[in-house]
Amino acid sequence: MAEDLNWAVGGEAGDGIDSTGKIFAQALARAGRHVFTSKDFASRIRGGYTAYKIRTSVDKVQSVVDRLDILVALTQRTIDENLDELHEGSAIIYDGERSWEAEIPDEMTAVDVPLKSLAEEAGGAIMRNIVALGAACEITGFDVEYLDEALEKRFGGKGSKIVENNKEAARAGQEYVQENYDLDHLGYNIDTTDNDYVLLNGNEAVGMGALAAGCRFYAGYPITPATSIMEYLTERIEDYGGHVVQAEDELSAINMSLGAARAGARSMTATSGAGIDLMTETFGLVATSETPLVIADVQRSGPSTGMPTKQEQGDLNMALYGGHGEVPRFVVAPTSITECFWKTVEAFNLAEKYQTPVFLVSDLAMSVTEQTFPPEAFDMDEVEIDRGKLVDEDEVDEWLDAQGHFRAHAVTEDGVSPRAIPGTTDAAHMSTGLEHDELGRRTEEEDERVHQVDKRYRKVETARNEEDWDYREFGDSDADNLVISWGSNEGALVEALDYLEADGIDVRVISVPYIFPRPDLTEEIEAADQTIVVENNATGQFADVIEHDVLTRVKRINKYTGVRFKADELADDITEKLTEEVPA
Amino acid sequence: MSSDVRFTDFKSDKQPTWCPGCGDFGTMNGMMKALANTGNDPDNTFVVAGIGCSGKIGTYMHSYALHGVHGRALPVGTGVKMARPDIEVMVAGGDGDGYSIGAGHFVHAVRRNVDMTYCVMDNRIYGLTKGQASPTSRSDFETSTTPEGPKQPPVNPLALALASGASFIAQSFSSDAMRHAEIVQEAIEHDGFGFVNIFSPCVTFNDVDTYDYFRDNLVDLQEDEDHDPNDYEAAKEVILDSDKEYQGVMYQNENSVPYHEQHGVTEDMSEIPDGAPEDAMDLVREFY
Ligand SMILES: Cc1ncc(C[n+]2csc(CCOP(=O)(O)OP(=O)(O)O)c2C)c(N)n1
Ligand code: SF4
Numbered sequence: 001m002a003e004d005l006n007w008a009v010g011g012e013a014g015d016g017i018d019s020t021g022k023i024f025a026q027a028l029a030r031a032g033r034h035v036f037t038s039k040d041f042a043s044r045i046r047g048g049y050t051a052y053k054i055r056t057s058v059d060k061v062q063s064v065v066d067r068l069d070i071l072v073a074l075t076q077r078t079i080d081e082n083l084d085e086l087h088e089g090s091a092i093i094y095d096g097e098r099s100w101e102a103e104i105p106d107e108m109t110a111v112d113v114p115l116k117s118l119a120e121e122a123g124g125a126i127m128r129n130i131v132a133l134g135a136a137c138e139i140t141g142f143d144v145e146y147l148d149e150a151l152e153k154r155f156g157g158k159g160s161k162i163v164e165n166n167k168e169a170a171r172a173g174q175e176y177v178q179e180n181y182d183l184d185h186l187g188y189n190i191d192t193t194d195n196d197y198v199l200l201n202g203n204e205a206v207g208m209g210a211l212a213a214g215c216r217f218y219a220g221y222p223i224t225p226a227t228s229i230m231e232y233l234t235e236r237i238e239d240y241g242g243h244v245v246q247a248e249d250e251l252s253a254i255n256m257s258l259g260a261a262r263a264g265a266r267s268m269t270a271t272s273g274a275g276i277d278l279m280t281e282t283f284g285l286v287a288t289s290e291t292p293l294v295i296a297d298v299q300r301s302g303p304s305t306g307m308p309t310k311q312e313q314g315d316l317n318m319a320l321y322g323g324h325g326e327v328p329r330f331v332v333a334p335t336s337i338t339e340c341f342w343k344t345v346e347a348f349n350l351a352e353k354y355q356t357p358v359f360l361v362s363d364l365a366m367s368v369t370e371q372t373f374p375p376e377a378f379d380m381d382e383v384e385i386d387r388g389k390l391v392d393e394d395e396v397d398e399w400l401d402a403q404g405h406f407r408a409h410a411v412t413e414d415g416v417s418p419r420a421i422p423g424t425t426d427a428a429h430m431s432t433g434l435e436h437d438e439l440g441r442r443t444e445e446e447d448e449r450v451h452q453v454d455k456r457y458r459k460v461e462t463a464r465n466e467e468d469w470d471y472r473e474f475g476d477s478d479a480d481n482l483v484i485s486w487g488s489n490e491g492a493l494v495e496a497l498d499y500l501e502a503d504g505i506d507v508r509v510i511s512v513p514y515i516f517p518r519p520d521l522t523e524e525i526e527a528a529d530q531t532i533v534v535e536n537n538a539t540g541q542f543a544d545v546i547e548h549d550v551l552t553r554v555k556r557i558n559k560y561t562g563v564r565f566k567a568d569e570l571a572d573d574i575t576e577k578l579t580e581e582v583p584a
Numbered sequence: 585m586s587s588d589v590r591f592t593d594f595k596s597d598k599q600p601t602w603c604p605g606c607g608d609f610g611t612m613n614g615m616m617k618a619l620a621n622t623g624n625d626p627d628n629t630f631v632v633a634g635i636g637c638s639g640k641i642g643t644y645m646h647s648y649a650l651h652g653v654h655g656r657a658l659p660v661g662t663g664v665k666m667a668r669p670d671i672e673v674m675v676a677g678g679d680g681d682g683y684s685i686g687a688g689h690f691v692h693a694v695r696r697n698v699d700m701t702y703c704v705m706d707n708r709i710y711g712l713t714k715g716q717a718s719p720t721s722r723s724d725f726e727t728s729t730t731p732e733g734p735k736q737p738p739v740n741p742l743a744l745a746l747a748s749g750a751s752f753i754a755q756s757f758s759s760d761a762m763r764h765a766e767i768v769q770e771a772i773e774h775d776g777f778g779f780v781n782i783f784s785p786c787v788t789f790n791d792v793d794t795y796d797y798f799r800d801n802l803v804d805l806q807e808d809e810d811h812d813p814n815d816y817e818a819a820k821e822v823i824l825d826s827d828k829e830y831q832g833v834m835y836q837n838e839n840s841v842p843y844h845e846q847h848g849v850t851e852d853m854s855e856i857p858d859g860a861p862e863d864a865m866d867l868v869r870e871f872y
Contacts (some may be wrong), residue, residue: 029872111713198871208867214856217667219659240861243666243844248692252659255652258661262650263630263671264854267663287655377870383860403597421854422648422664422671428626430596430642430649441598444645460755 012076018185021052032193062491135329208230210345264421282376310562607784634677655686805832
């Protein structure tokens with residue numbers, strides 16, 4: 001492993017913490033370094049502690065760790081909150097001229113920089129964070145020119161004067177440290193490479209996947225942490241002839257998306273927590289009317305309003321079982337930011353191929369985390385579109401009954417019926433949430449009911465056979481210890497392997513992106529001595545379904561503090577679990 | 585095809601299960617006539633229906649249609665129209681469906697001014713659930729859930745629409761077949777959200793707001809030469825007049841621009857490329 005650097009900026013919400021962090025992350029990405037970011041934020045706009053953390057290395061990084069090397073602290077609370085991650089070699093940049101007197105443990109390097117006055121000299125107090133970034137470059141020996149590039153990208157649209165002022169502010173911070181401290185870069189060596197990485201978060205990847213997959217309509221209602229999908233699409237979807245509607249609530253959002261889908265558009269809605277509950281009634285309609293729709297749930301801490309800005313993977317049961325009655329659905333859960341892109345594309349294809357709602361379940365940690373990738377990770381040439389049994393005018397005849405009615409819910413061997421969109425001649429038909437016959441007309445006839453229920457579930461069987469419900473695998477495939485995970489835990493788990501290996505513990509990691517249908521893990525679990533399921537919830541919802549599938553008890557690591565797993569912490573947890581007795 | 589479309593082309597061969605004499609028969613016939621008269625055919629028409637006796641209308645009509653969940657028909661219609669500005673969208677439901685569980689959507693569909701026609705079959709009662717008070721029931725109307733009457737004033741849907749910024753507000757009576765069809769036709773022809781509240785008597789559960797009652801009390805605005813639907817103040821006056829029942833077009837904003845036009849949506853969203861769009865790599869490069 002190459003040396004990595006852990007950096008953070010923290011202060012009050014409203015202090016521009018997010019953009020400061022993002023600029024530094026971009027500068028690092030420009031320098032060909034890998035970046036992985038995480039955010040601490042409270043559910044308020046002004047006031048309240050907030051931080052943006054960056055881990056960077058020339059190697060791929062995909063997790064946070066319990067260590068902070070450089071901290072830009074705009075408040076004392078920033079220091080207090082991170083005390084347990086700071087170490088003897090840490091440096092803390094702060095502004096001693098401000099009204100708070102920083103209490104910094106003696107063993108750490110306190111770097112007092114007059115951020116505000118230097119920023120004012122450069123053109124405005126607002127740039128004090130940029131002064132701090134300049135100082136950070138100097139402390140770590142990172143070439144400030146990469147920061148210049150990030151500033152150009154960030155402020156280029158606002159005119160050259162603003163860009164110049166910001167560059168000057170960065171230089172002022174850099175020079176101040178040079179002149180007043182003798183730190184010799186604290187021993188850091190910020191290597192750069194020729195790589196050109198892109199830096200994006202999970203929600204952006206979902207939005208990008210949606211556009212690539214041909215999504216043209218999106219309706220949503222703002223809710224943390226799903227809103228940024230809507231914001232992403234709002235800015236871009238019109239370039240592709242699409243439209244985003246901010247609906248009056250989630251009930252409306254899912255119904256609008258359903259309407260657009262029935263009209264033939266690839267359509268999507270996204271929400272979180274409470275919003276998913278509101279969508280549940282219509283979810284059943286989407287399934288019984290056999291409408292292709294992608295519903296993204298970016299999970300956050302529940303229940304009720306829970307901890308709206310905190311991480312959790314608590315909605316799996318909802319995605320699997322939510323809704324009255326019994327309806328088939330697909331549940332796909334990306335395990336990384338690139339998977340957010342690819343699984344979104346796949347979700348649209350599954351939805352249309354099987355005319356079924358698809359839950360795309362992601363989580364807060366993934367949605368806000370920015371990570372670097374080579375652009376080829378999102379190779380658009382690889383995107384394939386499958387619209388399923390969409391019939392055109394010429395094919396309609398095949399699907400008419402003796403009276404000339406279009407059999408929109410025809411009972412077929414594979415469970416998938418023909419689909420005609422409005423405007424298709426002679427295929428006008430109705431669909432309903434009531435139980436219906438092949439023509440879509442209400443029925444309570446016993447056989448018809450059974451035929452339709454069976455037909456809808458047969459789609460799942462067909463999909464089980466036709467699609468790859470694979471998993472991703474890491475570590476030692478022959479190891480006796482098996483760790484299973486879903487969602488965004490993958491990154492931390494993969495890095496935990498390094499720590500475990502160093503301690504001589506061999507582990508096979510299976511990361512599962514499909515919740516329903518899901519891969520059958522019986523063989524893998526039977527081959528292992530011990531199986532642990534890792535998830536960000538209190539009860540072990542995924543562990544429950546695995547136990548149910550395999551009829552074996554598994555061990556569980558559950559974290560429900562509202563904070564994602566960290567690689568080093570997870571390694572310790574796994575080590576500890578492995579020594580615990582197997583549950584009876 | 586459209587030139588020789590007859591209103592019966594919009595009829596499905598499913599026999600309605602409405603009670604004999606239900607106002608919904610006349611309501612539906614008028615809607616079908618209006619669709620045919622405006623040059624639509626079943627293949628380019630989408631009917632969205634709510635839940636209730638009224639909501640069954642989608643079953644008895646022939647067109648592309650969705651019979652959804654209670655109160656949510658308007659958002660579905662919005663989605664259809666946005667995806668397909670080329671398709672004629674008609675939304676239908678009851679007073680409970682539209683003004684109770686769906687009231688929030690009503691306000692927002694009105695203010696969005698999506699180019700669709702909304703026909704509310706107002707029988708001032710919950711029919712399908714067998715006779716409970718609806719939002720338009722009179723305050724002293726005794727029902728199974730309000731034995732002494734709801735004791736709250738009824739919703740005035742026309743006023744609600746006006747206050748929400750409606751661009752077209754009308755009312756009709758299902759039994760006055762010709763006028764009803766004409767009024768719905770005007771709503772279809774309107775560029776924007778065409779809202780028609782239709783008196784559609786429930787002969788089983790409402791013995792107050794009956795055919796006779798409407799026949800005796802209905803004032804047709806067409807016969808009032810002074811009523812100019814483009815005059816907002818005049819519209820306000822008839823809409824807020826609680827002493828009379830009116831039919832006709834109360835209000836129409838001549839400058840109405842439908843939502844999809846305001847937002848520059850013109851394309852058929854069902855057309856997408858076989859793979860990612862040509863310049864999709866730009867989406868990635870943006871993150872450099
Ligand atoms: C969420 C939900 N709540 C309640 C019902 C039961 N329900 C069905 S129809 C109806 C009332 C319909 O009244 P109205 O819209 O006035 O239509 P009408 O039957 O009078 O035409 C109700 C409450 C339902 N289907 N869904
Ligand atoms: S109950 Fe009333 S509204 Fe329903 S069908 Fe009968 S008459 Fe019509």
